[in-house]
Amino acid sequence: MLRGMYTAASGMNEAKKRNDVVTNNLANVNTTAYKKDQAVSESFKEMLLKRLPDNKELGSLGTGVKLDGTYTDYSSGGLEKTQNTLDWAIDGEGFFAVQTPEGIRYTRNGNFSLNEQGQIVTQDGNLVMGQAGPLEAFGEEISLDNDNNLIVDGAVVDQVQVVTFDDLDGLVQEGSNLYEATPEVGNEFMATGTIQQGYLEASNVNVVESMTEMIEATRQYEANQRVISTYDDTLEQAVNSVGNV
Structure with a gap:
């Protein structure tokens, strides 16, 4: 269960960093000849799950996402x-x-x-x-x-x-x-x-595209936040139920 919380937390962290990149682009929309940055994300290494005791493979499990870096888009502005x-x-x-x-x-x-x-x-x-x-x-x-x-x-x-x-x-x-x-x-x-x-x-920042990216990053952050909240409630119930008949 805790693995799921860590995966959701990595998603929140990635969404926040991606949102920071978009915010910086929007802040420079009127900066002469500014070139926008684009965030590049990648998943953490997947884990191979096996069932014990017969050691049967169940498949792979994703372990989250991270911001691999940013690159600059050098396309011309108007x-x-x-x-x-x-x-x-x-x-x-x-x-x-x-x-x-x-x-x-x-x-x-x-x-x-x-x-x-x-x-x-x-x-x-x-x-x-x-x-x-x-x-x-x-x-x-x-x-x-x-x-x-x-x-x-x-x-x-x-x-x-x-x-x-x-x-x-x-x-x-x-x-x-x-x-x-x-x-x-x-x-x-x-x-x-x-x-x-x-x-x-002019800068090559497209305001509509950037606002869409910001909304996507914000919704991703909120979705992962709800996942963590659900896990937290489940763990609380499990702890409070320990020892109850």
Whole structure:
């Protein structure tokens, strides 16, 4: 009987963690270029039941479920028009490379601006990188061509770094919508995505789907909670009945 309580408890724990993932996605539904996380669950190892004393096999018994981990869905979000010169959205694959105090990081958030030195920076002041180093835009007119070249007053000054990797699962999320590339990403190379000037990428969180997932996780939690409550009532009756004729 206690095995059943443990199985139900594992279901409650998994449902709570899955609900936390969905809640975080919904909290970032309006975050520029946010990529949603998906929970991955798996069952614990099944047990083979045998009947004693003839040792006859009765079949297998599930022992619960656990959250095996999460993965990030890197599919593109929709493009939202802003008409701001330094709002850049990547149409297709790729990430902007930015210089942070901790080293090079990667982001899809193209909500940029100019600092006092005429360098293109993120909202946190991180330098946006081109092929020749930090992007600089000293001039009146700033534009981009189809090859992601930065054009200032009619002259090409650099090419924006838009890169991708062999295995995106090797990227590690950090704060401020940044990703760190671990050795597991494999090779870094130029991406095929093109920058759309005057646009920002929306998050790829679908509110309706996320709300449905939250309801499912909540109902799963409540169902397992009722199972434990039933087991608890049964055990209480069994204990109170011990010694009664």
